[in-house]
Amino acid sequence: MIWLWLMLSSAALGQTRLDAAIECAATARLMVYDCAIALADRQGRPVDGAKFKLGADMPSMPMAHNVRPVEADSTDAPGRYRARLELEMEGEWALRLEFSAPRRDVVVKRLIFDDKGGREGR
Amino acid sequence: MDEFLIGVLSNIGLMSLLALSAWLLLVVGEISFGQQAFFALGAYAAGIATALYGWPLPLGLFAGVVVGALAGFAVAIPTMRLTGLAFAIATLAFAELMRLLLQLWVFQREVDGERLGPNAVEGFRGVRWVYDHDLSALGYLGVIWGIVVVVLAALFLCERSRIGLACRAVGADAELAEAQGLPAARLKILVATVAGGLAALGGGLYVHLATYVEPQHFSIMLGVHALAYGLIGGLGTALGPILGVVLDIGLLEALQEIARYRMIVFGGAVAVLLILRPRGLLDEALVRRLTRGKP
Amino acid sequence: MLEVKDLAKHFGGVKAVDGLDLHVRQGEILGLIGPNGSGKSTTVNLVCGVYPATAGTVWLEGQEITPLPMHRRLTAGIARTFQNIRLFGQLTVWQNLWMAQNAPDHVREQGFFARWFGGQARARASAMDYLDFAGLAEKADELASALSFGEQRRLEMARALAAKPRVLLLDEPAAGMSAAEIETLDERIRRLRKGGLTILLIEHHMELVMGIADRIVVLNFGRRIAEGTPAEVQADRAVREAYLGTS
Ligand SMILES: Nc1ncnc2c1ncn2[C@@H]1O[C@H](COP(=O)(O)OP(=O)(O)OP(=O)(O)O)[C@@H](O)[C@H]1O
Ligand SMILES: [Mg+2]
Numbered sequence: 001m002i003w004l005w006l007m008l009s010s011a012a013l014g015q016t017r018l019d020a021a022i023e024c025a026a027t028a029r030l031m032v033y034d035c036a037i038a039l040a041d042r043q044g045r046p047v048d049g050a051k052f053k054l055g056a057d058m059p060s061m062p063m064a065h066n067v068r069p070v071e072a073d074s075t076d077a078p079g080r081y082r083a084r085l086e087l088e089m090e091g092e093w094a095l096r097l098e099f100s101a102p103r104r105d106v107v108v109k110r111l112i113f114d115d116k117g118g119r120e121g122r
Numbered sequence: 123m124d125e126f127l128i129g130v131l132s133n134i135g136l137m138s139l140l141a142l143s144a145w146l147l148l149v150v151g152e153i154s155f156g157q158q159a160f161f162a163l164g165a166y167a168a169g170i171a172t173a174l175y176g177w178p179l180p181l182g183l184f185a186g187v188v189v190g191a192l193a194g195f196a197v198a199i200p201t202m203r204l205t206g207l208a209f210a211i212a213t214l215a216f217a218e219l220m221r222l223l224l225q226l227w228v229f230q231r232e233v234d235g236e237r238l239g240p241n242a243v244e245g246f247r248g249v250r251w252v253y254d255h256d257l258s259a260l261g262y263l264g265v266i267w268g269i270v271v272v273v274l275a276a277l278f279l280c281e282r283s284r285i286g287l288a289c290r291a292v293g294a295d296a297e298l299a300e301a302q303g304l305p306a307a308r309l310k311i312l313v314a315t316v317a318g319g320l321a322a323l324g325g326g327l328y329v330h331l332a333t334y335v336e337p338q339h340f341s342i343m344l345g346v347h348a349l350a351y352g353l354i355g356g357l358g359t360a361l362g363p364i365l366g367v368v369l370d371i372g373l374l375e376a377l378q379e380i381a382r383y384r385m386i387v388f389g390g391a392v393a394v395l396l397i398l399r400p401r402g403l404l405d406e407a408l409v410r411r412l413t414r415g416k417p
Numbered sequence: 418m419l420e421v422k423d424l425a426k427h428f429g430g431v432k433a434v435d436g437l438d439l440h441v442r443q444g445e446i447l448g449l450i451g452p453n454g455s456g457k458s459t460t461v462n463l464v465c466g467v468y469p470a471t472a473g474t475v476w477l478e479g480q481e482i483t484p485l486p487m488h489r490r491l492t493a494g495i496a497r498t499f500q501n502i503r504l505f506g507q508l509t510v511w512q513n514l515w516m517a518q519n520a521p522d523h524v525r526e527q528g529f530f531a532r533w534f535g536g537q538a539r540a541r542a543s544a545m546d547y548l549d550f551a552g553l554a555e556k557a558d559e560l561a562s563a564l565s566f567g568e569q570r571r572l573e574m575a576r577a578l579a580a581k582p583r584v585l586l587l588d589e590p591a592a593g594m595s596a597a598e599i600e601t602l603d604e605r606i607r608r609l610r611k612g613g614l615t616i617l618l619i620e621h622h623m624e625l626v627m628g629i630a631d632r633i634v635v636l637n638f639g640r641r642i643a644e645g646t647p648a649e650v651q652a653d654r655a656v657r658e659a660y661l662g663t664s
Binding site for chain 1: 125126129130133136137235236247248250253256328332333334336338339341343344347370371375384
Binding site: 279280282283284285287288290291294295297298299300301302303304305306406407410414 | 465467486487488489491492497503504505506507508512515516517519520532533534535536537540558560576580
């Protein structure tokens with residue numbers, strides 16, 4: 001049944017994709033980071049009113065490190081959001097922005113975390 | 123259901139497929155450190171099929187399984203002549219070679235104004251079939267576990283029939299099995315082919331959940347874990363490796379305090395277990411006792 | 418029926434079998450005897466294809482089987498027991514027989530899917546005949562590793578028979594058995610011959626082998642030193658010397 005449905009449901013293509021830039025700063029608490037997220041569409045225009053959760057996965061050990069996703073809050077600045085993320089350890093993480101608005105989508109960004117914060121790597 | 127829980131359960135299901143793949147080879151007496159390579163092949167193949175060529179997910183997964191099974195077959199032919207440590211090292215070498223090749227491989231295509239496809243170390247982004255088709259996280263969890271249950275049912279059926287027993291016989295003593303007229307080498311190649319397809323199925327499902335993969339995902343770490351789950355959970359039943367996954371991902375997740383020391387706990391637990399129960403928690407003897415109700 | 422021609426096996430400098438000719442005739446029991454280390458087990462291993470021969474050929478019913486791998490030799494019709502018992506200890510008694518059912522007859526009777534993926538009921542029933550023969554019927558569902566030494570030897574024989582062989586190679590089936598057990602073994606082997614089976618019997622127990630063998634071949638240092646009826650062989654000077662160690 002579910003296969004049939006999967007086969008038949010048609011693609012929702014052609015919508016604009018989102019792009020994100022993320023930077024995280026270490027906080028007083030160990031392994032807790034304040035992340036600033038800038039959202040833009042493909043043309044570089046800031047995107048406001050998005051609803052998304054920020055999660056994380058370790059590329060060096062996929063599926064094993066489950067970080068509880070946190071809801072991102074919008075800020076006054078256009079296209080700017082904020083989230084407080086708690087990780088299990090320092091190192092390379094793939095941050096995962098899971099959108100429910102403007103539509104369901106996922107954007108993945110790779111960051112390297114240390115005791116100062118997390119920056120997009122590579 | 124809580125999103126986080128859905129995520130954890132999805133990961134357990136995906137890892138179970140990979141762990142079952144390594145477990146299958148353990149049953150025929152071979153230790154493979156390379157099943158992550160087939161997981162990677164499945165992920166790339168299925169991702170390319172859906173994201174670059176617009177295939178529906180089931181067809182993409184099927185393509186991944188075919189690629190994984192063919193690769194499993196091709197690798198098994200030369201490696202099955204090796205035994206024990208030599209086989210383990212050969213599988214590891216293959217997997218690392220595979221990962222290095224993926225780090226170099228660029229294969230991109232313009233899809234809706236966006237360049238998609240494997241891009242060397244940058245990885246393969248934008249495998250959005252699940253999102254484009256508005257399949258919910260819970261729905262996808264259902265897909266994953268539906269497949270896991272079907273795979274388990276098939277394995278149980280085999281376990282109760284002659285093919286399963288033949289695999290166990292080959293694993294216990296390949297030379298004796300051959301003296302009984304069983305083509306041990308061919309059985310091992312068959313199992314390696316199935317194991318390749320199974321790992322690829324897990325990879326295909328994984329890439330559609332994560333929406334992206336990169337070569338780094340498929341390092342030796344992943345292979346060692348997949349192998350360890352079978353050794354911890356037990357070789358006596360296909361539920362063994364799943365128990366191993368649940369114990370590692372599930373239980374440690376529940377006990378968040380020790381999550382940070384997971385690798386230490388994990389390594390220690392494996393070492394202790396392999397001494398106390400060399401064939402895992404659900405080993406053949408326990409399974410026999412449970413299913414027969416006899417001491 | 419079963420023939421080896423100029424067969425040789427060298428382990429490094431050890432010539433375990435050295436230019437051996439042997440002919441087991443249809444329906445007979447051929448006794449193969451010789452002092453320890455004279456190459457009897459190695460001969461069986463060569464016939465079964467455990468390892469390749471250094472030289473020489475093996476023939477079954479006029480067909481050369483030297484190039485066949487071990488599993489194909491069983492399906493060709495050669496089954497054996499081991500001098501040192503080898504069973505699947507983690508499988509039950511009847512499952513050990515199930516594994517051995519690989520003769521072309523089994524394949525034909527059952528068909529591919531029923532054979533590999535079918536249930537156990539029919540397979541178990543067909544194994545019971547052989548277990549009855551070996552006096553192991555009540556033990557069918559025990560683990561092979563839980564059997565006594567004598568029972569394990571009987572299970573090995575039942576397993577070899579379950580493969581529906583045309584030639585049966587018994588490597589010291591009486592070793593470690595009590596006098597009473599040897600007597601029933603003697604009787605069982607006679608019954609097998611009556612059923613038309615061709616048997617190569619390796620045995621140190623002289624009473625048994627002299628009593629039931631139609632002919633006897635004596636090995637020493639991997640070579641045949643005598644051949645004939647039990648009476649002829651017993652009278653042979655070379656044989657006496659080999660056994661007394663004065664040769
Ligand atoms: N796998 C092997 N590697 C090296 N040498 C071997 C091997 N198998 C047998 N041999 C040697 O070959 C010779 C013949 O051994 P074989 O087992 O055939 O003797 P046998 O006649 O069966 O003796 P027994 O009556 O003690 O069973 C012996 O000297 C033995 O040490
Ligand atoms: Mg011997």
